[in-house]
Amino acid sequence: MKKYLVAVAFAASVLAIVSVHAQTSPQGPEGAAQGQPGARTPGQVPTTTPAAQAPSPAPPPGAFQQAGPPGALPDGDGKEIVAVACTQCHGPSVFMQLRMGEAAWKNQVYDMVLRGAQIGPDEIGRAIKYMATAFGPGVPFPGPQAPAVTLADGAGKEIVEGGCALCHGLDRIAVAKRAPDQWKRIVDRMVFFGSPLSDDQQKTALAYLSAQYGAPQTAAK
Amino acid sequence: MKDLIKQALDNGISRRKLMKGLGAAGLGATAVKTLADTLTPATARAADAGPVSATRTITAQGGTLFTQQLKDAGVEFMFANPSTGDGPIYDSLVNEPGIQLIKGIQEGAVVAMADGYARLSGKTGVCGIANVGLPNGMTQLVNTYKDNIPVLMVVAAFGTDVAGRDYAQDYDHQEPMMSPITKWFWMAESTQGIPDVTRRALKFAATPPSGPVFLSIPDNLLKAEATAAIMDQKRFTVSMKVRPDHADVMTLAKMLIEAKNPIMTVGDEVTMGQAEKDVLELAELLGLTVAGQGGQGNWSKPFPTRHPLFIGGFQSTMRFPGEVDIHLNMGDQGAERPMKGATLISIRSNPTGLARANPVDLGMVSDIRLAARDIIDAVKGMATKERLKQIADDRSARTRDYHASQVKMREMIATDLNSGSEIKMERLAVELEAGLEKDTIYVSDCDSGRTMDPLLSWGGADKTYISTGPNILGWGVAAATGAKLARPNRPVVSCVGDGSMLFGGPQPLWSQARYNAPVTNIVVNNRSYNNERNRIWSFIAGQQFKTGKDMLCYNGSPDVDFAKAAQAFGVEGEVVKDPAQLKPAIARAKKANVDGRPYMLDINVARDGVGAASTWYPAYSIADQRTRKV
Ligand SMILES: Cc1ncc(C[n+]2csc(CCOP(=O)(O)OP(=O)(O)O)c2C)c(N)n1
Ligand SMILES: [Mg+2]
Numbered sequence: 001m002k003k004y005l006v007a008v009a010f011a012a013s014v015l016a017i018v019s020v021h022a023q024t025s026p027q028g029p030e031g032a033a034q035g036q037p038g039a040r041t042p043g044q045v046p047t048t049t050p051a052a053q054a055p056s057p058a059p060p061p062g063a064f065q066q067a068g069p070p071g072a073l074p075d076g077d078g079k080e081i082v083a084v085a086c087t088q089c090h091g092p093s094v095f096m097q098l099r100m101g102e103a104a105w106k107n108q109v110y111d112m113v114l115r116g117a118q119i120g121p122d123e124i125g126r127a128i129k130y131m132a133t134a135f136g137p138g139v140p141f142p143g144p145q146a147p148a149v150t151l152a153d154g155a156g157k158e159i160v161e162g163g164c165a166l167c168h169g170l171d172r173i174a175v176a177k178r179a180p181d182q183w184k185r186i187v188d189r190m191v192f193f194g195s196p197l198s199d200d201q202q203k204t205a206l207a208y209l210s211a212q213y214g215a216p217q218t219a220a221k
Numbered sequence: 222m223k224d225l226i227k228q229a230l231d232n233g234i235s236r237r238k239l240m241k242g243l244g245a246a247g248l249g250a251t252a253v254k255t256l257a258d259t260l261t262p263a264t265a266r267a268a269d270a271g272p273v274s275a276t277r278t279i280t281a282q283g284g285t286l287f288t289q290q291l292k293d294a295g296v297e298f299m300f301a302n303p304s305t306g307d308g309p310i311y312d313s314l315v316n317e318p319g320i321q322l323i324k325g326i327q328e329g330a331v332v333a334m335a336d337g338y339a340r341l342s343g344k345t346g347v348c349g350i351a352n353v354g355l356p357n358g359m360t361q362l363v364n365t366y367k368d369n370i371p372v373l374m375v376v377a378a379f380g381t382d383v384a385g386r387d388y389a390q391d392y393d394h395q396e397p398m399m400s401p402i403t404k405w406f407w408m409a410e411s412t413q414g415i416p417d418v419t420r421r422a423l424k425f426a427a428t429p430p431s432g433p434v435f436l437s438i439p440d441n442l443l444k445a446e447a448t449a450a451i452m453d454q455k456r457f458t459v460s461m462k463v464r465p466d467h468a469d470v471m472t473l474a475k476m477l478i479e480a481k482n483p484i485m486t487v488g489d490e491v492t493m494g495q496a497e498k499d500v501l502e503l504a505e506l507l508g509l510t511v512a513g514q515g516g517q518g519n520w521s522k523p524f525p526t527r528h529p530l531f532i533g534g535f536q537s538t539m540r541f542p543g544e545v546d547i548h549l550n551m552g553d554q555g556a557e558r559p560m561k562g563a564t565l566i567s568i569r570s571n572p573t574g575l576a577r578a579n580p581v582d583l584g585m586v587s588d589i590r591l592a593a594r595d596i597i598d599a600v601k602g603m604a605t606k607e608r609l610k611q612i613a614d615d616r617s618a619r620t621r622d623y624h625a626s627q628v629k630m631r632e633m634i635a636t637d638l639n640s641g642s643e644i645k646m647e648r649l650a651v652e653l654e655a656g657l658e659k660d661t662i663y664v665s666d667c668d669s670g671r672t673m674d675p676l677l678s679w680g681g682a683d684k685t686y687i688s689t690g691p692n693i694l695g696w697g698v699a700a701a702t703g704a705k706l707a708r709p710n711r712p713v714v715s716c717v718g719d720g721s722m723l724f725g726g727p728q729p730l731w732s733q734a735r736y737n738a739p740v741t742n743i744v745v746n747n748r749s750y751n752n753e754r755n756r757i758w759s760f761i762a763g764q765q766f767k768t769g770k771d772m773l774c775y776n777g778s779p780d781v782d783f784a785k786a787a788q789a790f791g792v793e794g795e796v797v798k799d800p801a802q803l804k805p806a807i808a809r810a811k812k813a814n815v816d817g818r819p820y821m822l823d824i825n826v827a828r829d830g831v832g833a834a835s836t837w838y839p840a841y842s843i844a845d846q847r848t849r850k851v
Contacts, residue, residue, distance in 0.1 A: 110637070116515070175770070
């Protein structure tokens with residue numbers, strides 16, 4: 001039985017996107033409960049400020065928000081950085097369902113820093129290591145099961161099962177026929193994301209995917 | 222006489238012409254005057270009486286009355302694309318060297334050129350387009366509206382003599398469809414009234430908070446002749462340089478002096494109010510940590526991003542500077558958000574924006590520059606120079622350290638991501654920072670390409686950044702053309718995504734070529750709606766994500782060669798695929814600009830994020846459906 005680990009591919013930029021959205025999304029609606037402060041004499045500022053009591057503004061209808069409760073981050077070195085720096089623009093559930101290796105997490109965290117995540121040079125290494133440990137390939141994901149899919153028989157089937165199901169359901173493989181150059185790009189990227197396939201295994205996996213789930217090669221793009 | 226009266230009612234012929242006609246028809250002087258009073262619109266009567274604001278009175282076609290009013294209002298350029306009905310407008314410019322026409326070959330480009338010109342010149346961008354092309358221009362006008370940019374858009378409407386009969390191209394009442402995206406819209410009611418309605422349109426566009434206005438002039442009114450007064454626009458220009466309430470300023474000054482951990486956020490209203498230097502002075506005087514101006518609806522970066530007090534974008538909760546007690550917002554709509562435990566004082570030049578989305582503790586409507594000056598003066602009056610220096614030094618030490626660590630962090634990222642055979646956006650950013658002149662005007666119309674922004678320096682003595690708040694794409698190349706027109710002596714670069722470039726199309730390049738606009742156009746070409754795919758796959762996380770099938774965001778197959786497209790439109794350029802070629806390619810673009818020519822750099826960059834490796838799309842062949850090979 002395979003646990004349905006949320007796709008590695010998901011990981012690659014979900015944080016980037018959340019952050020972009022956070023930057024471009026409209027502000028929340030008016031804090032209706034507080035109402036308007038009463039008439040104010042110039043020079044006086046209300047002492048009990050609505051701002052101090054106001055909850056964070058709720059997102060407007062239709063705004064993207066990571067659903068569900070935040071959930072607790074697993075313990076580990078670097079947790080305190082991630083717990084604060086990565087939740088200023090989005091909830092932790094956005095990244096808690098991702099699985100990636102260290103190289104990919106590094107890119108991801110860098111991207112976040114360029115989008116405003118407040119992480120310093122002296123702590124970024126620990127933040128990346130924490131993510132790769134707490135949310136690395138093979139770390140179980142307590143979500144819904146992937147639909148059971150049996151891959152076609154052929155040389156390399158086990159390699160593909162082992163290398164891909166570590167992070168996502170095999171249904172994602174069987175769903176579309178792709179030209180060999182597309183499979184190559186995908187395998188390369190998955191290896192970057194943390195799929196532990198050796199060079200030879202990658203070649204075998206590629207041959208298997210192109211044979212069993214291949215589409216005619218179109219002109220090179 | 223019946224004909225004359227009908228003409229007066231339908232077309233609003235000039236009072237003088239009417240009176241002459243009535244006299245010729247045999248009416249006595251008193252009868253002529255009474256009848257003329259009844260038949261002439263009130264505005265025209267007022268104008269006829271010679272308004273005190275008139276600089277001169279001319280007898281001319283409606284088109285001429287329109288452009289002469291523009292000219293007297295100081296309008297030097299008109300961005301345009303013609304229709305038959307607006308012919309008299311352009312006829313009037315045949316012998317009028319005072320207004321230079323800049324032609325765009327799609328209405329979106331026309332509007333975005335006017336918008337870019339207005340952003341950089343501070344003057345109203347005037348554009349004329351065909352009424353049937355109005356919806357083409359509307360998309361770009363949304364950027365103009367949301368960002369409060371002064372633009373006058375004019376169309377020749379269906380003539381009052383035939384409108385409403387459902388003739389070809391006649392659709393009823395086009396003006397109200399401009400309602401949600403203009404400050405004001407109007408249809409001219411008489412030929413004689415054209416200068417008056419034009420000066421009103423110009424006034425509404427330019428009066429802060431400025432914005433786009435729409436004027437439709439029925440084509441028969443443009444063609445008809447009338448005697449009308451051209452008005453002195455200056456006398457209708459009202460200053461909106463409102464000073465903040467003195468008592469509020471004193472309270473705020475005290476709060477800022479006593480604050481333990483204050484933050485100041487800055488946004489577009491600083492740019493609009495030309496308050497950059499004053500806001501910087503205020504920050505330095507009090508050692509205020511400065512954030513904001515990126516994303517969240519801002520289109521400019523008025524505070525120097527390399528200044529040690531600047532820490533980047535604003536969030537309601539920030540790891541640095543931590544728990545804030547006083548949050549002073551200077552003209553940033555997006556940063557007007559409550560921070561837990563902080564008192565929010567928001568100073569806004571746009572009264573409708575103030576406290577619109579969130580409650581504020583102290584809201585002040587004021588010109589941003591005047592507010593900064595008054596606060597500076599009040600602060601200086603409350604504390605000695607030595608004490609203020611002490612406060613600033615104490616406060617800014619932490620911020621300076623934090624800023625320095627960010628600089629180090631960015632260098633680390635830039636170095637780390639500088640490798641590989643593909644061009645990454647970070648690498649491109651590093652090359653641009655090294656290659657572009659310090660006074661470059663950088664016009665950004667990118668989506669995922671915005672991660673490049675923090676790797677470049679903006680504001681102060683560095684490059685000027687302009688973009689759009691709402692990110693309605695297809696704006697960049699045209700806006701850069703308008704920007705170059707406004708600032709011919711500064712280098713101008715447009716940086717757009719491939720998706721954005723295709724929304725705007727190559728048409729703005731045609732205007733660059735025709736008018737020798739030395740602009741460098743960069744297409745950050747990842748053959749994808751890269752960030753859109755990322756958002757769809759992760760926020761929606763639906764079937765496209767689950768199946769790995771990218772239904773709409775892959776832009777390859779066919780792969781567009783933007784250098785070739787540019788060439789077809791008269792702009793030379795090149796495709797850059799190799800990271801090592803970036804530097805020489807940027808140098809070639811600069812050289813072309815120096816020689817007075819525009820240039821296109823189609824830079825093939827790596828896609829990134831979720832589904833980046835996939836080139837799958839739902840293929841379909843229409844040719845294969847045929848049973849007859851025709
Ligand atoms: C006129 C317009 N149409 C559609 C959109 C929705 N949209 C937002 S981003 C995007 C894709 C942008 O692609 P590109 O310019 O190539 O940017 P990338 O993310 O690839 O860098 C689209 C279609 C928009 N913002 N504006
Ligand atoms: Mg793109």
